[in-house]
Amino acid sequence: MTERFPSPFEGETPAGAEGWEGLYTYSLPFSEDRRGYEEATFWFQDGIHWADPLTPWDATWLEYALASLSQYNTRHYLIPPALGVDYRVLNGYAYLSPVPVMDPEEIGARVPQFMERAGFYFMNWDDLYSKWLVKIKDLIAEMEDLSFNPLPEKEAMEVITEGQGKGSGLDIQEEYRRLLNLGLRLWQYHFEFLNLGYAAYLDYFGFCKEAFPNIPDLAIARMVAGVEVDLFRPDEELKILAEIVVEHGLEERLAGGLEALEGTPFMDHWNSVKHPWFNYSAGNGFYHNHKVWLEHPEIPLGFISSYVNRLKDDEDISRPIDRIREERDRIVEEYTALLSSDEDRETFGQKLGLARVVFPYVENHNFYVEHWSHSVLFRKMKELGDVFVKEGFVADRNDVFYMKRDEVNEALWDMYSAWAVGTEPRGPVYWPREVARRKGILEALRSWSPPPALGEPPEVVTEPFTIMLWGITSESIDNWLGSGEDDDGLKGFAASPGMAEGPARVIMSADEIDQLQEGEILVAPITAPSWAPAFGTIGAAVTDIGGMMSHAAIVCREYGLPAVTGTAFGTRDITTGMMVRVDGNTGVVTVLD
Amino acid sequence: MCDACPTIDPDAHLLPEAPESQELPFVSDHFIVWYNDFRSEDRPRVGGKNAGLGEMMGAGLPVPPGFAVTVEGFATIHHHPEVVEQVRGLLSVTDPSDPASLQSSSALIRSAIENTLMSPEVEAAIRDAYHRLGSYCGLEKVPVAVRSSATAEDLPDASFAGQQDTFLWVMGASSVVEHVKRCWSSLFTARAMAYRHQMGYGHETVAMSVGVQQMVDARAAGVAFTLDPATGDRSQIAVDAAWGLGEAVVSGEVTPDHFMIDKVIMEIHHRTISPKQIEMVRAPEGKGVDRREVESDRQTQPCVTDQELLKIARMAKTAEGFFGVPQDVEWAVDRNLLSEHNVVMLQSRPETVWSRRSPQKISAGSGNFMDSIVSTLIKPVHTRSASDGE
Numbered sequence: 008m009t010e011r012f013p014s015p016f017e018g019e020t021p022a023g024a025e026g027w028e029g030l031y032t033y034s035l036p037f038s039e040d041r042r043g044y045e046e047a048t049f050w051f052q053d054g055i056h057w058a059d060p061l062t063p064w065d066a067t068w069l070e071y072a073l074a075s076l077s078q079y080n081t082r083h084y085l086i087p088p089a090l091g092v093d094y095r096v097l098n099g100y101a102y103l104s105p106v107p108v109m110d111p112e113e114i115g116a117r118v119p120q121f122m123e124r125a126g127f128y129f130m131n132w133d134d135l136y137s138k139w140l141v142k143i144k145d146l147i148a149e150m151e152d153l154s155f156n157p158l159p160e161k162e163a164m165e166v167i168t169e170g171q172g173k174g175s176g177l178d179i180q181e182e183y184r185r186l187l188n189l190g191l192r193l194w195q196y197h198f199e200f201l202n203l204g205y206a207a208y209l210d211y212f213g214f215c216k217e218a219f220p221n222i223p224d225l226a227i228a229r230m231v232a233g234v235e236v237d238l239f240r241p242d243e244e245l246k247i248l249a250e251i252v253v254e255h256g257l258e259e260r261l262a263g264g265l266e267a268l269e270g271t272p273f274m275d276h277w278n279s280v281k282h283p284w285f286n287y288s289a290g291n292g293f294y295h296n297h298k299v300w301l302e303h304p305e306i307p308l309g310f311i312s313s314y315v316n317r318l319k320d321d322e323d324i325s326r327p328i329d330r331i332r333e334e335r336d337r338i339v340e341e342y343t344a345l346l347s348s349d350e351d352r353e354t355f356g357q358k359l360g361l362a363r364v365v366f367p368y369v370e371n372h373n374f375y376v377e378h379w380s381h382s383v384l385f386r387k388m389k390e391l392g393d394v395f396v397k398e399g400f401v402a403d404r405n406d407v408f409y410m411k412r413d414e415v416n417e418a419l420w421d422m423y424s425a426w427a428v429g430t431e432p433r434g435p436v437y438w439p440r441e442v443a444r445r446k447g448i449l450e451a452l453r454s455w456s457p458p459p460a461l462g463e464p465p466e467v468v469t470e471p472f473t474i475m476l477w478g479i480t481s482e483s484i485d486n487w488l489g490s491g492e493d494d495d496g497l498k499g500f501a502a503s504p505g506m507a508e509g510p511a512r513v514i515m516s517a518d519e520i521d522q523l524q525e526g527e528i529l530v531a532p533i534t535a536p537s538w539a540p541a542f543g544t545i546g547a548a549v550t551d552i553g554g555m556m557s558h559a560a561i562v563c564r565e566y567g568l569p570a571v572t573g574t575a576f577g578t579r580d581i582t583t584g585m586m587v588r589v590d591g592n593t594g595v596v597t598v599l600d
Numbered sequence: 601m602c603d604a605c606p607t608i609d610p611d612a613h614l615l616p617e618a619p620e621s622q623e624l625p626f627v628s629d630h631f632i633v634w635y636n637d638f639r640s641e642d643r644p645r646v647g648g649k650n651a652g653l654g655e656m657m658g659a660g661l662p663v664p665p666g667f668a669v670t671v672e673g674f675a676t677i678h679h680h681p682e683v684v685e686q687v688r689g690l691l692s693v694t695d696p697s698d699p700a701s702l703q704s705s706s707a708l709i710r711s712a713i714e715n716t717l718m719s720p721e722v723e724a725a726i727r728d729a730y731h732r733l734g735s736y737c738g739l740e741k742v743p744v745a746v747r748s749s750a751t752a753e754d755l756p757d758a759s760f761a762g763q764q765d766t767f768l769w770v771m772g773a774s775s776v777v778e779h780v781k782r783c784w785s786s787l788f789t790a791r792a793m794a795y796r797h798q799m800g801y802g803h804e805t806v807a808m809s810v811g812v813q814q815m816v817d818a819r820a821a822g823v824a825f826t827l828d829p830a831t832g833d834r835s836q837i838a839v840d841a842a843w844g845l846g847e848a849v850v851s852g853e854v855t856p857d858h859f860m861i862d863k864v865i866m867e868i869h870h871r872t873i874s875p876k877q878i879e880m881v882r883a884p885e886g887k888g889v890d891r892r893e894v895e896s897d898r899q900t901q902p903c904v905t906d907q908e909l910l911k912i913a914r915m916a917k918t919a920e921g922f923f924g925v926p927q928d929v930e931w932a933v934d935r936n937l938l939s940e941h942n943v944v945m946l947q948s949r950p951e952t953v954w955s956r957r958s959p960q961k962i963s964a965g966s967g968n969f970m971d972s973i974v975s976t977l978i979k980p981v982h983t984r985s986a987s988d989g990e
Contacts, residue, residue, distance in 0.1 A: 088978050114978060122970045129970070210969070210976040217962050219835035221828050223862050223869045226835075341864040345834045347959030354962065361969060504867050506906065592867045 023451035050102035060099025060452035075194035099452035176423035204365035211362035249314035289517035292377035310540035399435035501594035502560035505569030507546035547589035647749030666813030676719035696797035702790040710785035819935035820903035821846035832954035844879030926951035
């Protein structure tokens with residue numbers, strides 16, 4: 008192949024974004040220091056998780072997540088052919104590169120260790136997963152326990168009488184370091200099971216493909232899909248709340264928001280479920296400005312109100328759990344019967360069994376980590392932001408996200424030190440100026456369209472996690488290279504079955520989700536699980552990014568919404584109002600007019 | 601079916617589809633077996649093709665109505681011993697290894713049979729049955745397909761597919777009678793004679809039944825395999841479809857549209873739309889078949905809707921379930937019927953290529969699960985290679 012993607016070094020910095028590299032950890036941008044390696048490597052833009060340019064603090068999750076993912080492949084389980092996934096930032100956008108083990112001997116040497124280590128997890132999965140659920144909840148409790156208080160005019164008397172021998176300035180610095188450590192621990196937990204879960208799923212997947220070469224990926228996924236999944240629980244609760252509104256005739260008070268509902272059975276239920284279920288991001292949870300239901304009740308209330316309308320039209324809004332379960336059993340039974348020997352049937356049963364053991368983690372971790380935990384950590388960071396506002400370091404609590412994570416330590420030092428000495432800190436002059444400059448850079452970066460990939464495309468993509476989660480395949484790379492010359496429309500993954508036609512609505516961020524009208528085709532860079540309540544009335548979904556196992560694909564299947572994911576150019580080629588046809592069976596999106 | 605009978609109640613077309621409403625008042629007798637009245641013990645009397653249609657109708661598969669002229673009808677040729685002797689004599693001097701000898705004997709034998717008067721009881725039975733079919737369709741001269749259905753009682757596995765004649769768009773009782781005779785005589789096509797010789801079957805061990813079935817006026821037609829003919833994948837239904845009657849697909853005269861439907865989740869997940877330059881259609885005066893060019897804008901359009909495809913697939917799946925082995929199904933979409941009933945099944949026979957192979961054990965199942973996971977990771981499946989790519 009002679010075609011290649013642009014080099015990370017040949018792009019121009021958008022006007023006004025000069026110096027963007029300084030917004031991140033020194034190791035994060037591409038640099039002359041590692042140019043040889045970086046230019047020889049294939050990088051793809053990870054728009055699933057980071058579709059927008061990263062603020063300095065939000066880049067923390069990119070670094071924590073990718074290092075943790077990598078650590079498990081490389082150092083915990085010794086996945087034979089795969090080291091970690093390397094990561095960089097270019098003009099504020101995240102680029103990733105899976106790192107293979109090239110030497111066959113080294114791969115071979117890793118095998119017995121992988122068997123022993125991963126084998127232990129597979130053999131003890133249920134036990135370890137129930138431990139995980141305890142660990143993650145304890146971790147979240149620790150996060151909830153974080154507190155950031157302004158430094159007092161003078162230390163409390165107990166500090167003296169109890170002989171504490173230390174003060175508030177140390178506390179606030181320790182709290183912040185604790186927050187960072189909890190965040191990194193969170194991401195370590197995140198990948199404790201995920202890579203292995205994908206590995207088991209891929210093994211089952213490979214068996215299905217060999218037994219039935221033409222079996223749609225979708226059918227394979229449907230046989231393991233959970234019926235009652237934590238990720239869908241927030242939406243289930245909205246439906247219950249809608250039923251309460253109808254039952255008690257609270258429609259008018261619903262329009263007045265939570266205050267107007269005070270003292271009603273609605274609020275009893277709301278308060279009993281909001282923790283944890285409304286720690287739910289309207290986006291994907293990776294950005295500080297993604298709105299969380301708990302802090303923006305207008306979002307869930309809007310969904311509730313549309314459910315109320317549907318209930319009043321005598322529509323059944325509940326998920327047909329029994330039917331979904333029966334249908335799943337039928338599918339499994341029929342494919343099993345089509346296998347040609349009892350031996351194959353037994354093997355299939357085992358593989359499906361293991362895939363189902365691992366799948367709840369694959370489906371549910373997203374709620375615990377990206378939604379619940381991130382909601383808490385961002386909330387705590389905003390409380391720290393309030394302290395900076397009070398001390399005059401920044402004008403707005405969210406300005407704290409324009410500091411790099413280690414600069415927050417420096418700013419706390421500055422604040423503490425001046426407080427200790429009894430003079431003025433530099434921060435109130437330094438940070439407003441610096442935050443304004445950084446906001447300007449980010450604004451300039453936002454106008455830049457990141458290429459889907461950089462560097463030399465690989466001959467064939469084999470890294471299993473890259474295929475599974477990001478949907479990066481040899482075909483999608485070809486698709487990117489040949490972009491714009493398509494005659495028969497956009498191609499992507501046939502992620503959720505069904506066919507729909509309708510006017511397109513391009514939604515670039517979670518804030519625009521309320522613009523969706525009944526029957527419209529949602530076209531977005533990526534969808535979030537929390538958009539599910541809107542899925543009942545729209546016709547289909549089209550995303551730029553994501554594979555068969557992306558969260559968008561899982562949710563669309565669960566809601567029976569036809570979807571094509573990973574089209575690369577959906578939001579570029581389609582504009583709001585265009586009539587489009589979405590074929591979720593073949594992965595083709597056609598513009599009709 | 602019944603395109604020329606616009607006044608007919610469209611619900612009449614429900615008949616073959618819904619077993620409980622199958623109240624065709626036609627009862628079989630010695631020379632005639634109605635498809636709707638078919639019993640398994642009739643099989644040797646009507647041949648595989650007719651038996652298949654009868655069984656399908658019994659299973660609620662939407663075949664067009666019709667009847668079989670039994671082998672007893674054919675046997676009445678023995679009422680003319682001189683003809684039988686003439687045929688035996690011609691056979692005895694035929695050199696089965698010489699195509700020219702086969703051809704000349706075939707021509708002589710066939711004209712001898714076709715020029716013999718049909719036994720009056722058989723002719724009356726055929727005329728009566730055709731008349732009833734016509735009344736049922738509200739059309740005196742209902743167009744029918746007249747098909748040979750060879751049978752050999754002692755050779756249950758013998759395949760005579762494609763050796764005998766089929767006549768389409770036959771209209772009127774006299775013409776039906778003539779074509780039944782032609783079907784009888786097609787037992788002695790050169791090809792059929794050569795086949796019997798090659799297989800060591802005696803010429804008189806094979807008998808001939810004839811099917812008379814209402815013609816579907818196909819807007820589109822084709823075949824459906826209940827496995828992927830390319831890979832033997834049993835989870836798939838492969839459908840080939842072209843404009844007009846199915847002959848164009850079967851004969852390979854057009855490159856059909858090709859679809860792949862997953863048998864279990866019933867999703868159309870692969871489609872190749874080919875330019876279909878020609879189609880076989882019913883001739884304008886309602887008699888015979890015309891080969892004509894398809895208008896250019898229609899050539900590249902899919903010739904079946906997704907809804908129709910799913911009905912075809914469900915029908916093929918039902919047929920496979922009914923017959924117990926993978927099937928090769930011929931189907932058509934009638935151009936006049938209401939969309940709920942416009943998909944009809946013309947015939948179904950066992951798939952023969954993959955069904956005879958012994959299944960391969962799946963290698964991904966070898967060893968314990970950790971070995972399998974390791975090999976999956978080292979040689980990952982190209983997840984999009986087979987189904988969604990391309």
